[in-house]
Amino acid sequence: MGKRILFFLLTNILVLTTIVIVWSIISTFFEIGAIESGGTINFVPLAVFSIVVGFTGSFISLAMSRWIAKKMMKVKVLDPNGALSSQERAVVEKVHRLSRAAGLTHMPEVGIYESPEVNAFATGPSKKRSLVAVSAGLLNVMDDDAVEGVIAHEVAHVANGDMVTMTLLQGVVNTFVVFFSRLAAIIASRFVREEMQTVVRFAAIIIFQILFSILGSIVVMAFSRYREFHADRGGADLAGRDKMAHALRSLKAHVNRANVGGRRNDDAAIQTMKISGKGGVAKLFSSHPDLDERIARLEQR
Template identity: 80%
Template structure:
């Protein structure tokens, strides 16, 4: 789930920033922004209108991000989509078969798209705007470095994300976070603009909105990442139900082995499994990690 969270957060910040820039420019040159009315509460802010505006932009941004999530993943990772009707290698057909088998076992009515991307990292992710239009993708490094049972555990985990509808629930959470981001960033920008001369207020407010928008979005990603870590435990349980607890636990232990090996080899190597990928490690960056520590995931799975 790490990569889909990363894609979703990046897309969300880009979409939200674009929407706010467009709205700010439009309202500035047309003078029709109803959320700012001089003389209201001493700050010139119509809080009710601003909250409605924030809700529309916040949830609109998150649902646009959701709609773009699968397309963004394919483009950013250069994913090769595996069509079952095409000529596939034995390894590629085995991946498709596993995804479809677990999808049927999970009760999915529509089979996810299946893809492989060329990378030495040991990773997999699932994304998409709905169960009907989902994508399950694995790295070439995962297929080369893990045995068949581990691959089954990882794929079952990703299919569980799709079956659980995690991207939709994450979108709703992101919509709430976005609403507060838009609301607070505009209030902060207005307050900052009041500290300069009137002829400079537009420039300062415009710049401050963008800066606060990005800053608060990054802080808001802490909430989204915390939810993602919670859903990882749930997907581990779902993966265990689909592939068997032994295979799911074996997959997590294999991932831990590769994490340790990559860390020893080169802590800065791009192929290492880092914070925003399949394992969550670090100190302060752990707040932004989409995945909990592998030891904790293994322990919880074994306690079932």
Template identity: 70%
Template sequence: MGKRIFYFLLTNVLVLLTISIILSVFNVGNYINAQGTIDMGTLLIFSAIVGFTGAFMSLAMSRWMAKKMMNVKVLDPNGSLSPVERQVVEKVHRLSRAAGLMHMPEVGIYHSPEVNAFATGPSKKRSLVAVSTGLLQEMDDDAVEGVIAHEVAHVANGDMVTMTLLQGVVNTFVVFLSRIAAWAVSRFVKEDLAPIVHFIAIIVFQIAFSILGSLVVFAYSRHREFHADRGGADLAGRDKMTHALQMLKAYSNRIRGGEDTAVSTLKINNRKGMSAIFSTHPDLDERIQRLQSR
């Protein structure tokens, strides 16, 4: 936990430092002109710098951060591997070739009782597919292949880059709109209170718009999971992909009532109704149903 917090803080410090440097270079930090009105062009540039810098830096560092935070052991295909490690590498490479990837993802295993797997990286050329020891222990061979196929589909679909672009656009509009709204509110108070009200209003509106913006990001995230399920079914076969989801559902039901972190493979989420709009991943029953109805 301490290591994860350290790298999280390190990432944010680097992001803030980079943003400060870029704003200084382009001299767009002050978007309110001498007349007390907003220069919309300057504000838009300011918002885009703030919105996209963090998103792109997180993407650029994603593979490195995942290895450090999760203590991922990267498996060398040409090195000495155990039979289980060799099988994981072969599955990832075989499915990656089937997906048309020109460069094989790095393959990793990390020690954790969690049933978990993930794909990350800044591009298809520099991607990582990693699985937990918990997943390899809990699932049979067909289910493991289905999970890996799902993660390879994320890489093949370019989901990491697309999500970054979407997050950057959402961040830009959050920064842009929150500052316009804060400026408008500050016009209704005394001049000596305006700077304080403006500062507080920026925080309030940025939180509010961030929540609204996150709904867009969550909706796309759920869409890409369905897409990755279909991709996984095309790569490993519909039966294996469906079997993987069914095993995940059985596992989640078995440990229900435990900590949420123990059920994180493919981001298992059984929220239904209105609460589902705050989920990054769709309900397993719906995912299974969609695959079976293909």
């Protein structure tokens, strides 16, 4: 799930920033959408503007999520009716079997991407238009039961509608980001000469928006960690608790092997897994809980 959240957050920030830049230029040129008059801030128009832009940005990000994931990761989409290798056929069959068990009426697209990392992700704008992709590294490192547990976890994300709920949460976060970034920019512009206020305000909006977006991602990441526990439970229901727990233990064993000799910070595969434990401030920006905690919660069921 780490990758789908990363793609979604980056796309959201880019889309949101683009919308605000374009609107700022248009509103300045045509003198429309004023949120300040006579030195007084018009909070109602600002709030309406923030809601519209905030949710528009998040839903555009959702609509682009599957396409962005395919392009950035160079995912090879597997045609169930085409010529596939035995390994590719096994992945498609697992995804489809687990999807039917989850009650999905439309099978997700299935893909494999070439990477040494041990990872998988699910994304897409809806249950009808979803994608489940696994890395070549995961297929090469894990045994069949562990692969099934990982795929069950990703299918559970699709069945739970996690991308939609994430989008709604991101829309709320975006609303606050847009509102407070423009409010802060207006206040900042009042500390410069009048002829410089438009330029300063424009630049401040972009700076504050990116800053507040990063801070807002703490809320999104906290929700992501919560959904990981939920997807673990869903994966256990689909593939069996033993296979789900085995998948998590296999991930932990791979992390431990890669960390031997102090190579943790240099191992690109581990850094992209988004599953190793983090502490302190870094934990706030982690999309996944610690593996030990995930295993413990799963075993407590």
